[in-house]
Amino acid sequence: MPHTVPEFENRSIPVFISRQPVFDRKKILQAYKVMLHHAAGEDAGVALATEGMANALQGIGENARIFIASPPSVSSPDELFHIHKDRLALIMDCSGDNLELCIAGYQELKQQGFCLILDNYDGRSEHVALLHLADIVSLSIGRLSAADVLGLSRQVKKVGADVMASDIQDWESFEGAKALRFEYFHGPFFGKLHMVPGRSMTTASLSRVRLFKALNAPDSTVDQLADVVAMDPALVYKLLKFINAASMGFKSRITSIPHAINLLGIVPFRRWALAVIMSDFDNTTRGRELVYLALQRSRFLELIGTTAQRGGYAPDTLLLFGLFSKLDALAGRPMDELIDDMALNPIIKDALKGRKNSAHDWLDLLEAVETGDWQIVSNIVNKYAIPPAEAAKNYFLSAYWAKTVIGVLERQ
Helix, strand or coil, X not given: CCCCCCCCCCCCCCEEEEEEEEECXXXXXXXXXXXXXXXXXXXXXXXXXXXXXXXXXXCCCCCCEEEEECCCCCCCHHHHHCCCHHHEEEECCCCCCCHHHHXXXXXXXXXXXXXXXXXXXCCCHHHHHHHCCCCEEEEECCCCCHXXXXXXXXXXXXXXXXXXXXXXXXXXXXXXXXXXXXXXXXXXXXXXXXXXXXXXXXXXXXXXXXXXXXXXXXXXXXXXXXXXXXXXXXXXXXHHHHHHHCCCCCCCCCCCHHHHXXXXXXXXHHHHHHHHHHCCCCCCHHHHHHHHHHHHHHHHHHHHHHHCCCCCCCHHHHHHHHHHCCHHHHHCCCHHHHHCCXXXXXXXXXXXXXXXXCCHHHHHHHHHHHHCCHHHHHHHHHHCCCCHHHHHHHHHHHHHHXXXXXXXXXXX
């Protein structure tokens, strides 16, 4: 499995590129909100265009729309971002610009057929001026009062725009926004544990959790690992098919689990086995996004572990940290219940359970990049003496890697 993007492996990619899924009322993924941030605080849009937006957006499905900020001065954003006009929705931003010129620029883009988004609408005068241009208007559920959300959503519906609830932090807020007839939903809620009262784990999910725990047992021998995988014939089939299709560079076909472990090594084999099991927890679009996120997190932390001058955790430990960080959301059970008897570093285990400790910085870094809290990103990379441009490049490469793994898994 390739770990880098060939055309970028020896070049600097100083722009953080993070994507946030946007769901509809049925929790089906409809779009991605893409955020760009230059590691050195420069203009991200220009910097990224010079690197190639087509490569930057690797892994975003062909049917998903792209929500991305674009200034009114860019006359052909579809050409800049290498995305067809029908898939592109431009987030309007007039901050720092002459309002009249800004409105005129977006009017021209709307006449060209571009979908326009008014982000974080709060009723301010400059927002009201843009409201009539918007096809989609987002309201920040986490920042507005319930009365403001209700009043502003009515304003939006009067002009005929769709309403998107943004910054949704939990499933309770998602249900509240659904009750208010919002069309789109965006925020970190999708990656959090969602327990349905009265619903227990399925037999299949319980089996996967047991496999997860058994595969993570320390000091496992080849025979012991092979016996664990043999507990699930479907896993044996999927894993062998995955490894043989994963461009590992082997000259001959791998025909058995012991054969695979001996060729790959115990640590890489365990990684792929955990990835295959994780991909089988939830077959919905939300589940697919959670698997992608867990894979990207694992690879990013692994890469960061090789560049951090402080931190105290081996790359393999950080890889498992990232991979397990979305296990509760995928399995639909509390993290304590899932990992309590797993052989994990105690500090890592406590951080996964939500306790603030030295290891929790890595989870904070992941969440800050994913939500666009660039000040926290800067604070943490500086704390661990990680070059910001290197962190941005590693995040890009981890996204590409996760996309490649997901592509192989979905062909099984």
